[in-house]
Amino acid sequence: MSVKVLIPTPLQKFTNNQATLNLEGSNIVELLEVLDSTCPGIKARLCDDKGELRRFVNFYVNSEDIRFLQGKETALADGDEVSIVPAVAGG
Amino acid sequence: MTQAIDRPQTPALSTRPNFTALRCKECGETYDLGPKHVCEDVCFGPLEVVYDYDAIRRQVTRASIAAGPKSIWRYKAFLPVATDTPIDVGTGMTPLVKTNRLARRLGLKSLYIKNDAVNMPTLSFKDRVVSVALTRAQELGFTTVSCASTGNLANSTAAIAAHAGLDCCVFIPSDLEAGKVLGTLIYGPTVMAVNGNYDQVNRLCCEVANTHDSWGFVNINLRPYYSEGSKTLGYEVAEQLGWQLPDHIVAPLASGSLFTKIHKGFQEFVKVGLVDDKPVRFSGAQAEGCSPIAQAFEEGRDFISPVKPNTIAKSIAIGNPADGVYALELARKTNGNIAAVTDAEIIDGIKLLAETEGIFTETAGGTTIAVLKKLAEAGKIDPDETTVAYITGNGLKTQEAVHGYIGEPLTLEPKLDSFERALERARTLDRLEWKQASV
Numbered sequence: 001m002s003v004k005v006l007i008p009t010p011l012q013k014f015t016n017n018q019a020t021l022n023l024e025g026s027n028i029v030e031l032l033e034v035l036d037s038t039c040p041g042i043k044a045r046l047c048d049d050k051g052e053l054r055r056f057v058n059f060y061v062n063s064e065d066i067r068f069l070q071g072k073e074t075a076l077a078d079g080d081e082v083s084i085v086p087a088v089a090g091g
Numbered sequence: 092m093t094q095a096i097d098r099p100q101t102p103a104l105s106t107r108p109n110f111t112a113l114r115c116k117e118c119g120e121t122y123d124l125g126p127k128h129v130c131e132d133v134c135f136g137p138l139e140v141v142y143d144y145d146a147i148r149r150q151v152t153r154a155s156i157a158a159g160p161k162s163i164w165r166y167k168a169f170l171p172v173a174t175d176t177p178i179d180v181g182t183g184m185t186p187l188v189k190t191n192r193l194a195r196r197l198g199l200k201s202l203y204i205k206n207d208a209v210n211m212p213t214l215s216f217k218d219r220v221v222s223v224a225l226t227r228a229q230e231l232g233f234t235t236v237s238c239a240s241t242g243n244l245a246n247s248t249a250a251i252a253a254h255a256g257l258d259c260c261v262f263i264p265s266d267l268e269a270g271k272v273l274g275t276l277i278y279g280p281t282v283m284a285v286n287g288n289y290d291q292v293n294r295l296c297c298e299v300a301n302t303h304d305s306w307g308f309v310n311i312n313l314r315p316y317y318s319e320g321s322k323t324l325g326y327e328v329a330e331q332l333g334w335q336l337p338d339h340i341v342a343p344l345a346s347g348s349l350f351t352k353i354h355k356g357f358q359e360f361v362k363v364g365l366v367d368d369k370p371v372r373f374s375g376a377q378a379e380g381c382s383p384i385a386q387a388f389e390e391g392r393d394f395i396s397p398v399k400p401n402t403i404a405k406s407i408a409i410g411n412p413a414d415g416v417y418a419l420e421l422a423r424k425t426n427g428n429i430a431a432v433t434d435a436e437i438i439d440g441i442k443l444l445a446e447t448e449g450i451f452t453e454t455a456g457g458t459t460i461a462v463l464k465k466l467a468e469a470g471k472i473d474p475d476e477t478t479v480a481y482i483t484g485n486g487l488k489t490q491e492a493v494h495g496y497i498g499e500p501l502t503l504e505p506k507l508d509s510f511e512r513a514l515e516r517a518r519t520l521d522r523l524e525w526k527q528a529s530v
Contacts, residue, residue, distance in 0.1 A: 009301050009312075010131035019301045045135055055394065055416065056117070056135050060294055063287075065411065067397055085297045086129040087137070087413035088239075088311050 006083040014039040028072045056087045108173040109146045113138040126312040138315045140171040148363040163323040171316045177226040181211040182218040187331040192447040197467040201477045214485035215243035220320035224309040227316040233307030239296035241406045242271030249278035262296045270488040321349045325356020338476035341463045343455045344375040345407035347418030374427040376462035378404035382431035384415045403434045403492045404454035432461035451486035
């Protein structure tokens with residue numbers, strides 16, 4: 001289950017300045033664990049003490065916000081693209 | 092007479108910079124004053140500019156502000172730019188109009204319109220935030236600027252970048268109103284029209300920012316500076332009311348940023364002693380077709396569930412509002428309200444403001460007026476309160492929204508009898524309309 005993960009600039013210090021990573025994971029929860037073992041410390045930026053995604057962090061699977069899918073349980077398939085985006089203001 | 096914009100230095104412009112750091116709104120972690128917008132070392136929360144208010148208090152008085160330029164830069168001491176020569180295209184100091192006919196219609200005694208439909212140069216409040224963002228972009232060494240936009244921000248970024256000689260690339264949803272697309276293209280930027288809604292454009296733009304970090308994205312890596320420009324909507328209203336705060340404000344809610352920055356502007360004036368403190372109620376307006384903040388308010392939730400927008404009010408159609416939780420907290424804390432209105436009510440709101448006050452606003456303004464009416468009718472605005480409704484954009488940009496709802500011109504031959512027949516037709520139509528309205 002290899003998925004492509006897009007890393008936002010503020011987190012690229014954890015990824016050797018790489019903007020994308022190819023990782024394994026069958027859903028978002030699993031992907032977060034794999035991400036943290038590949039880039040130690042990154043999960044603490046994305047999740048609070050209880051392991052919940054922080055309120056200013058957005059996850060998208062193939063361009064869809066995971067809150068419109070199954071949240072952290074959203075299943076991942078081979079070739080999926082997961083994008084991590086900090087919330088930004090609009091207009 | 093309008094003041095010339097190419098002006099000599101004034102005390103308001105030659106103040107020392109008073110901004111000292113960026114600080115996370117969530118956890119308080121501080122950062123240097125670079126191009127960054129999230130708390131990357133701790134919690135990913137949004138960063139905000141920190142000021143030395145003691146220094147500001149020593150620098151400004153009502154008189155020094157009043158002697159400054161007739162633009163947002165009269166408040167430069169409160170803005171995050173260091174230069175004495177900010178980009179000044181005449182932005183700000185728009186009229187605060189005391190309404191008579193609209194107030195009477197709504198049963199209110201002291202209702203004002205802050206009219207940013209005539210803000211310069213691109214006829215929306217976005218010129219305020221962009222003037223600040225692009226001035227700061229130049230200070231940080233950027234030569235290309237960019238943004239994700241629902242239209243007004245693209246207009247403003249493209250225009251002010253052209254004025255400043257910056258390269259510009261903007262991202263918009265491909266289904267925007269024609270006036271907003273044309274009103275961007277004319278300034279010669281690269282325009283990326285994305286097949287998706289604003290939230291998708293915004294996400295894409297964030298991904299682009301990851302790989303094009305030599306660009307200054309006004310609402311991404313320049314966001315802490317950019318958003319501060321909205322505070323001037325608070326300062327101006329306080330100054331125009333004779334250095335006092337209103338009792339109640341009503342403003343549109345898209346990301347929620349404008350709403351919270353008006354509050355910050357009021358609070359800063361109190362903090363440095365320019366106005367007396369008093370409670371100000373903050374009420375927000377959304378379109379039913381995109382009302383994630385109004386829904387959370389209604390349901391008593393303290394979190395925002397994103398929605399997929401479906402409304403004519405495209406300029407405020409943000410389904411995943413970044414500052415939504417802060418707007419929600421502010422409305423509750425100040426005993427205000429957040430309400431949503433239908434597209435039909437939005438069109439009626441546009442017409443009501445035009446027919447009573449001679450101000451033609453876009454759909455966001457129609458939303459604000461419709462919510463103002465709804466709150467007034469529900470007794471949620473005290474008739475004696477000094478209330479200010481913020482009109483943030485111009486109706487000429489969203490003409491599609493009112494086509495088919497405002498009648499047609501009477502066509503006639505250049506002959507007197509043709510005129511008389513047309514006039515009779517007009518009077519009959521008026522009578523029918525009146526009859527319909529009174530049924």
